[in-house]
Amino acid sequence: MSINNTNTTEQDTVTSPISMLYRWESEHPDTLYMTQPINGKYIEFTWKEAITQARKVAAALRASDYPKGSKIAILSKNCAHWIIADMGIAMAGHVSVPIFATAGKDTIQYVLAHAECPLIFVGKLDEPEASISYLPDNVKQVAFPYEGAEVPVSWEEFTDIEPIADNPVPDMDDIFSIIYTSGSTGQPKGVVHTYRTLSWAASHSIHVLGVSTKDRVMSYLPLAHITERALIQLSGYYSGMKLYFVESLDTFTRDVKNCDPTLFVSVPRLWTKFQMGILSKVSQKKLNFLLRLPIVGKKVASQIRKQLGLDSARHYASGSAPLAPATIDWFSKLGINICEAWGMTENAAYGTSCIPFRQDKVGSIGKAYDGVDMRIADDGEIQVKAPCNMIGYYKDQEKTSGVFTNDGYLRTGDKGVVDSDGYYRITGRLKDIFKTAKGKYVTPAPIEAKIMENSSVEQVCVTGTNLAQPIGLLVLSDDAKKESQTTNEASLLRTLETVNQTLESHQRLDRLIVFSEEWSVDNDLLTPTLKVKRHTIEDTFADIIAAPHSDKIVWTN
Known part of the structure; x- marks a missing residue:
């Protein structure tokens, strides 16, 4: 597997995310870290409680005597135990392989076989019976403690072991995770990220957002996707921000209100859903009239934000696909200034951002983050070089070689233009x-x-x-x-x-x-x-x- 040759001087200053976990465990053991709703009750995990559970996962994996660097899969919607299992996999010296909770039979079986996973954690699923039926018998199955995750080994049984007492820290150049792309065409590709590549993106993102222990964020976009993994989960290791989860689609609004997030990231489809939900309660004509009133307009906008559970948010973001400028303008009238950002699995979702929000730049994906070098190739393709670029595609030297230029830039497949202020705008996908x-x-x-x-x-x-x-x-x-x-x-x-x-x-x-x-x-x-x-x-x-x-x-x- 070829390695993308980038300057590693700045990379070497990044602290391991696993070292950060031990720091929180030691210095802030009783500080709230995660809140998980189960059957209408909010279960809280302090840093100490979460990491103790992760140490038990690591101990159980050690006892299984898998070779170092074994690929351990996770098939579940976002939940506290997803994070805990991922921590434990890293502490045990293995590689986590997340699978989308909505994945079908072909994808699940392909990923498990391609990554040669000896064990899979199974958790919250919309159709657990069907998903579990796709799992091959030669892969050990361990359940998270949620209803429906009925597999041979329960969480309680698996973690009924003394937690590891040492503080293992993987090498920064070890593989941290293989993240399989969602596969809009063909079989998914296994994007290989090391501790160094993912940590560089995560640790730098908290400076862009100004994130601290006072921040609260909803973790509901799939943890199997790079954005949630790098910019929510891992940045939380560096910032100490609190994570909140969603019990179900029906309780989404309730759970967002309970979190009262200070940062809120979504995708275009969901922003559109929020817009339609508001317009189902008040017509556009009436809303326009109310918002134009000097004092009433501000109160109406504030009330709508409160109904969405977003009145405390200081950053609103959208990614994954373009959000219509008209939609951004519509939300802006409610005091919800949505900043678009751009990234991909191959560069740890860390490419550009529109933070701070600028009305005159709506429709762009923003400027390149510090440390990210971007250019427009002769054919209009956006190409990017940064310490957060993947090291390659798992077991696919040909695709790895083809996706990097001779001078180390990642070919993104996105066509774009850049203005005189350095703001990029995507004009389409080359393959589309x-x-x-x-x-x-x-x-x-x-x-x-x-x-x-x-x-x-x-x-x-x-x-x-x-x-x-x-x-x-x-x-x-x-x-x-x-x-x-x-x-x-x-x-x-x-x-x-x-x-x-x-x-x-x-x-x-x-x-x-x-x-x-x-x-x-x-x-x-x-x-x-x-x-x-x-x-x-x-x-x-x-x-x-x-x-x-x-x-x-x-x-x-």
């Missing part, structure tokens, strides 16, 4: 660009962002390979579905006309196709991080896409 039957190339992302400015549209995918003109596939929001087809059609026709007026002739959309069923992880049309699986959608609806239509708005079942 398609060619119409007229031989003209179309970049779908900017067109999709324009369509999403219609608040009735919740999901969209622009496609058009070998078609005379591009078309838009979309799903309406729940509130829009309550309106008549006539009302929605009029709204979509206005959007189609408005969007097409901004496009060159070869980019103009011929029609919009409306789907009644939402695209989700369950029907394999979204990745676990809620990104549209563009190529899967194109394959699934190939007949509908190719069919001739005279109507500008096409309704499907």
